[in-house]
Amino acid sequence: MPPQGNAIRIRRLLLVALLCALTCLSGACSGSSSHTTSIVPESESSTQDEANQDDGSTDPDEGPSDPGGNPSDTDQDTPVYSGDAFKDVTAAIDAQADDFSDGLTVEIATPKGVVYSHSCKGFSNSAPVEIMSAAKWVSATVLLRLVDQGVLSLDEKMSRVLKDRDGKPWSGDMGDITLRRLLSMTSGISGEDVNLLKRSDLTSISLEEAVHRIYETQHDAATTRTPGSYFFYGSTHFRIAARYAEVKTGKTWAQIYSEQLRSPLGWSSRSVYEYSATNPDPAYGLVMTGQEYMQFMLLQLRSGLNGTTRLLSETILDEQRTDQFLDTTSILFSPYALMGKTYHYGLGVWIDSTDTDPGEVASQVSSAGVYGWIPWINYKSNYAAVIMTKQVLGDPAAEKLKSTLSAIIPAALAKNPPVIRAVP
Numbered sequence: 528m529p530p531q532g533n534a535i536r537i538r539r540l541l542l543v544a545l546l547c548a549l550t551c552l553s554g555a556c557s558g559s560s561s562h563t564t565s566i567v568p569e570s571e572s573s574t575q576d577e578a579n580q581d582d583g584s585t586d587p588d589e590g591p592s593d594p595g596g597n598p599s600d601t602d603q604d605t606p607v608y609s610g611d612a613f614k615d616v617t618a619a620i621d622a623q624a625d626d627f628s629d630g631l632t633v634e635i636a637t638p639k640g641v642v643y644s645h646s647c648k649g650f651s652n653s654a655p656v657e658i659m660s661a662a663k664w665v666s667a668t669v670l671l672r673l674v675d676q677g678v679l680s681l682d683e684k685m686s687r688v689l690k691d692r693d694g695k696p697w698s699g700d701m702g703d704i705t706l707r708r709l710l711s712m713t714s715g716i717s718g719e720d721v722n723l724l725k726r727s728d729l730t731s732i733s734l735e736e737a738v739h740r741i742y743e744t745q746h747d748a749a750t751t752r753t754p755g756s757y758f759f760y761g762s763t764h765f766r767i768a769a770r771y772a773e774v775k776t777g778k779t780w781a782q783i784y785s786e787q788l789r790s791p792l793g794w795s796s797r798s799v800y801e802y803s804a805t806n807p808d809p810a811y812g813l814v815m816t817g818q819e820y821m822q823f824m825l826l827q828l829r830s831g832l833n834g835t836t837r838l839l840s841e842t843i844l845d846e847q848r849t850d851q852f853l854d855t856t857s858i859l860f861s862p863y864a865l866m867g868k869t870y871h872y873g874l875g876v877w878i879d880s881t882d883t884d885p886g887e888v889a890s891q892v893s894s895a896g897v898y899g900w901i902p903w904i905n906y907k908s909n910y911a912a913v914i915m916t917k918q919v920l921g922d923p924a925a926e927k928l929k930s931t932l933s934a935i936i937p938a939a940l941a942k943n944p945p946v947i948r949a950v951p
Contacts, residue, residue, distance in 0.1 A: 612939045612940075612942035612944040613635075613643050613645075613939045615935050615938070616645075616932060616935055616939050617645055619928070619931050619932060619935060620647065620928065621647070623927065623928050626922075626924035626927070626928075627899070627918060627924055627925075628919070629648065629916065630646070630648030630650030631646070631648070631650050631899075631916035632646040632647075632650050632651070632652045632817055632914075632915040633914055633915070633928075633932070634817065634821055634912065634915070635910055635939075635940075636824060636825055636911045637910050638825070638909065639946050640825070640946035640947075640948060640950045641821060641947055641948040642944045642945065642946055643939075643944065643947070644948065650916060652816060652817030652818050653816050653818055654816060654817075655795075655797050655814050655815060655816055656816065656900065657814050657898065658813055658820065658898075658900045659811050659896030659898050660811060660895060660896045661895065661901070662800075662810065662811055662813035662894075663765065663810055663875045663894050664823075664875050664876050664894035665788065665823060665875075666784075666810065666813070666875060667847065667874050667875020667876070668788065668823070668826075668827075668839070668847070669772075669783060669784050669787045669809075670710065670768060670769075671839065671843050671844075671846075671847060671874065672787045672839060673772060673775075673783070674843060675840050675843050678776060679706060679771070679775055680705075681705060681706050681710075681846070681874075682705050682706075683706065684702060684703055685697045685701065685702060685767070686698060686702030686703065688771055688774050688775060689738070689771065689774065691739065691742055692743075699751075700715050700716075700751050700752060700753055700754065701716065701745065701751065703753070705754065706768055706771060707851060707874070708764075708851075709765065709768040710765075710768060710851075710874040710875050711872050711873065711874055712759060712761070712872055713755050713756070713852065713856055714767070715751060715754040715755065715757065716741075716748070716750065716759070716764070717748070717750045717751075717759050717761065717763065718761015718763055718764060718860065719759075719761045720740075720741070720763070721745055721748050722740075725740045725743065726740070727740045727762075727763060727806075728806070728808065730803035730805075730806060731803075731806075732805065732806050734766065734769060734770050734779075734780060734805065734806050734807060735770060737766050737770075737806050738766055738770040741766065750859075755855070757857045757858065757859040758852065758856060758857070758858045758859060758860075758861060758871075758872060759859045759860045760860055760861050760862060762810040762811060765808070765810035766808065766809065769809045780807045780809065781800065781804075781807065784799075784800065788823070788838075793822075793951075794815065795815075795816070795819070797814065797816075798814065798816070798819055799813070799814060800814075801813075817913065817915040820902060820913055821913060821950060822950055824902055824904065824911035824913060825950045826838060827844065827911065828904055828911045831843075833951060834951040845888055846874065847892075848876060848878070848888055848889045848892045848906075849873055849874075849886065849887065849888050849889070850871045850872075850873065850878050850884060850885050850886060850887050851872060851873055851874060851885075852871045866926075868881060869881055871883055871885070873892060875894065876892040876894050878891075878892060879892060879893050889906075891903060891904065891905045891933075892904055893929075895926065895929075897920055898916070898917045898918050899914065899917065899918035899922055899924060899925035900913070900915060900917070900925070901913070901926070901929050902914075903933070905933070905937075908940060909940075910936060910937075910940055912932065912936065914929060
């Protein structure tokens, strides 16, 4: 069943409490490896892909192979693959697998395709999962496609597009909000509702009504400041951004999402924002499979190419992973700040570094979900990875595993492992 508004709010409150306790948790992982490692269907081993890697097999598209199993046209400077490149990665996942009560799948890709997939406790990369805040990366990319097409602008003020109930253009600080400030959650308003009597997250209202409520309750609120003043993580920014797109295109958010990403990438009709048919939550409400999310990650890693079709420009993707903070931007609320990390934000993505300056293009970005679904891309090592899972609200296991894997994945990729699943 789709999550209800009050449940979402309770989950967020619990998240704050749980994240506050994160620093008290031990960094040590369970050494148990008694978990099952079968991937759905049960007849297939979760280490099937690794077995393919062990024997040096290559993807059919990689070209003819010599008797040793290596492509005959391999560049002389490319390391020759032999053995299990991901032995340490698998060991790290298995060592922490008991921390994932409902199982997990970890996949890694290079621009050539998926080079690693490992599942534990029956978790499947083909099952639809509520990915929570990992949806922000997808939603922002939907809107950035429209920016690429000239339909939207990152720097157009909302006063030129949105109107209040009386038909008057947005005014004051909220009238000066731009799409850039909305997608970087530095719009100068609270990321959550400030008046619970006029909530914007009710499933029974429309997105238009939700945005009217946000404007009415925050226009003169004490927390409202000049756009760019502060960062406040939450859903209100993305609802306004989606409504901005609806007004500019004359289409619903569901239509925009389908036209800009779901259909071009060939995703299933199950891949939808299921929170509410009338009041979608682009910041949280997306359901999709791990295989579909890996398609999205490859689109990003390949600089906007889906096969031979360009869906996004390199320029707009560079903008997406640029630190959107101003020199004067402060952090009012951030889940990472509760963990002692002063991460900045791009356009729908976290900047995974504490030393990135405003305006600087990040070398690693991510979009963690509160249930543990964590995708990230490291541009220095040129790979994308996703921890696919559905954990208890705010469980830190996925963040711990991400930290562990980030340190050892580059060494595995240096061994030039073959593609195990082609992605268009």
